[in-house]
Amino acid sequence: MSFGINRRTFTVLSAAALMATVAGSALAQSGEYPRNETLYMSGAQWGNIVGFNPYFGNFANGLIGLVNETLFRYDPIADKYIDWLAEKGEWTSPTVYKLTIRSGIKWSDGGDFTADDVKWNIELGKLPTIWWTDLYKSIKSVDVAGNTITVTFDGTPNYQAWSNAIWNIPMMKPSQWKDHANETEITSWTPDAPIGTGPYVFDKAGYDPTTRVVWTKTPDGWWASKAGISPDPKPKYIIDIVNSSNNVALGLLLSGKQDLNNNFLPGVATLISGGYGLHTYYDKPPYMLPAVTSWLLPNTKKAPLDDAAFRRALAFSINTDQIAKVDYGNVVLPASPTGLLPVWDKYIDKEAVKQHGFSYDPKKAAEILDKAGYKKGADGFYQTPKGEPIDLKIEVPSGWSDWMQAVQMISADAKAVGIKITPKYPDFNTYQSQRNTGNFDLMIENSQPLSDTPYTYYRYLYQLPILSSQTNYNFARFEDKKAWDLTVALAKTPRTDIDKMKEITAKLQVTFMDELPMIPLWYNGAWAQMSTTTWKNWPADGTDRQFIPISWRGWLQMTGLDTITHLEPAGQ
Numbered sequence: 001m002s003f004g005i006n007r008r009t010f011t012v013l014s015a016a017a018l019m020a021t022v023a024g025s026a027l028a029q030s031g032e033y034p035r036n037e038t039l040y041m042s043g044a045q046w047g048n049i050v051g052f053n054p055y056f057g058n059f060a061n062g063l064i065g066l067v068n069e070t071l072f073r074y075d076p077i078a079d080k081y082i083d084w085l086a087e088k089g090e091w092t093s094p095t096v097y098k099l100t101i102r103s104g105i106k107w108s109d110g111g112d113f114t115a116d117d118v119k120w121n122i123e124l125g126k127l128p129t130i131w132w133t134d135l136y137k138s139i140k141s142v143d144v145a146g147n148t149i150t151v152t153f154d155g156t157p158n159y160q161a162w163s164n165a166i167w168n169i170p171m172m173k174p175s176q177w178k179d180h181a182n183e184t185e186i187t188s189w190t191p192d193a194p195i196g197t198g199p200y201v202f203d204k205a206g207y208d209p210t211t212r213v214v215w216t217k218t219p220d221g222w223w224a225s226k227a228g229i230s231p232d233p234k235p236k237y238i239i240d241i242v243n244s245s246n247n248v249a250l251g252l253l254l255s256g257k258q259d260l261n262n263n264f265l266p267g268v269a270t271l272i273s274g275g276y277g278l279h280t281y282y283d284k285p286p287y288m289l290p291a292v293t294s295w296l297l298p299n300t301k302k303a304p305l306d307d308a309a310f311r312r313a314l315a316f317s318i319n320t321d322q323i324a325k326v327d328y329g330n331v332v333l334p335a336s337p338t339g340l341l342p343v344w345d346k347y348i349d350k351e352a353v354k355q356h357g358f359s360y361d362p363k364k365a366a367e368i369l370d371k372a373g374y375k376k377g378a379d380g381f382y383q384t385p386k387g388e389p390i391d392l393k394i395e396v397p398s399g400w401s402d403w404m405q406a407v408q409m410i411s412a413d414a415k416a417v418g419i420k421i422t423p424k425y426p427d428f429n430t431y432q433s434q435r436n437t438g439n440f441d442l443m444i445e446n447s448q449p450l451s452d453t454p455y456t457y458y459r460y461l462y463q464l465p466i467l468s469s470q471t472n473y474n475f476a477r478f479e480d481k482k483a484w485d486l487t488v489a490l491a492k493t494p495r496t497d498i499d500k501m502k503e504i505t506a507k508l509q510v511t512f513m514d515e516l517p518m519i520p521l522w523y524n525g526a527w528a529q530m531s532t533t534t535w536k537n538w539p540a541d542g543t544d545r546q547f548i549p550i551s552w553r554g555w556l557q558m559t560g561l562d563t564i565t566h567l568e569p570a571g572q
Contacts, residue, residue: 039235043262051190065556067196160455256533288525309372316365335520356513478517
């Protein structure tokens with residue numbers, strides 16, 4: 001499964017120019033929805049909305065979480081699961097998992113939400129186009145008795161994948177999909193209006209697939225009758241805006257016409273202190289929670305990038321502290337040599353990092369290359385041990401200005417060591433196609449965000465076999481059966497066995513830092529700039545509102561939803 005993290009950048013305009021942009025924009029709010037009852041957000045939707053199918057690409061943002069809910073949710077800050085549509089889930093034996101479905105829940109069309117509905121949704125995994133189809137292959141049976149569902153696995157389950165799936169599988173109403181739950185239509189057909197269990201429903205009158213989707217609060221959502229589940233959300237309307245221009249988005253935010261912006265905005269420190277009523281999770285650098293590791297992605301099928309010594313030399317040559325300071329204004333943090341996100345800090349083997357890690361050290365980079373037989377030519381650049389010139393290209397999408405500056409800095413750092421790397425800026429579709437098909441030398445890549453388990457991270461790095469087109473995992477095309485076997489062993493470790501998880505991840509960390517199939521650079525932030533003009537009580541460090549203030553797909557069922565439910569009108 002892939003979670004889209006949209007973090008596009010733009011040229012910083014003057015305040016006057018921004019306001020002029022807003023005034024001329026079709027996205028400026030017209031007043032048709034009461035401003036004091038409406039939450040405006042943006043950051044996930046790029047390009048036209050394609051409908052209301054949670055298994056198809058650019059579906060309307062907010063669909064999962066606001067409408068189609070999940071059995072559980074996950075709090076990555078507290079590292080705990082939140083009972084949701086299911087009030088309980090547990091392993092009753094090594095191969096049997098039992099779910100208890102909460103009673104009294106209704107679909108938005110008035111029908112009862114039942115255990116049979118959950119069974120139907122789980123059994124969608126039999127379709128090869130569903131993202132958890134490999135996990136479903138290990139399921140022997142799904143049985144229902146009252147509000148209890150018994151999932152029996154055949155052999156040792158993939159405990160980690162199952163734990164991840166049960167807070168990510170959206171519950172859809174079977175009767176709405178009865179004629180479309182086949183291999184083709186499950187990822188292509190879209191209903192006119194989704195039926196869900198969540199606190200919001202689709203507002204057809206306000207919908208424009210080119211500009212926005214409007215969600216309206218249900219008058220009798222199930223939350224209100226279930227004490228202790230969550231506060232009743234105050235916004236009557238939630239409008240997610242399609243990103244047509246980040247200059248427009250910034251202007252709307254600064255003028256108080258947008259409430260939650262989940263894009264990368266340069267100069268955030270200036271904006272926070274500029275009197276615009278903006279808020280970030282932290283009130284000082286890095287301002288944002290870490291969301292995903294950004295990597296230097298080498299094509300390990302191409303020389304000299306197929307050489308671990310060369311990859312380690314690259315790692316020692318890059319000044320990530322300088323990138324964080326100059327390129328990002330300290331709104332990102334340099335990554336751990338393990339690449340593991342801060343939410344997984346308890347798994348990091350600090351001694352292994354001391355022995356096998358790396359840091360910016362141009363002299364060390366040169367020593368590694370010299371020892372491995374690389375020699376400089378007359379032009380001052382290293383050649384392969386066979387005397388062949390090294391002239392690598394590093395690619396990032398055109399217009400992604402933070403990444404464009406980063407690769408220029410990486411290129412300059414490498415040149416100082418004697419490694420020739422030239423930046424290239426293809427359009428995004430070309431960049432993505434070349435990444436997926438292996439037609440590149442070096443890239444920056446960051447498509448695997450935080451989750452409830454480091455298993456997802458190691459699957460992303462090491463999954464085998466290598467396919468002709470890699471669309472989710474192992475973009476480096478690195479074949480390490482030992483590491484993949486360790487990843488599989490991690491998958492088969494119960495999520496509750498933290499000691500065993502630490503033991504396996506410690507081994508994976510050593511082999512990773514020795515081989516560096518991908519090179520950790522920095523942690524991209526959970527970009528979140530929040531306006532306090534209309535709504536207050538946003539998430540913040542040091543408060544009881546330590547939630548992830550993100551509306552990206554896959555994040556509302558973390559604690560992005562709590563961000564919304566804890567909001568209060570600013571005037572109160």
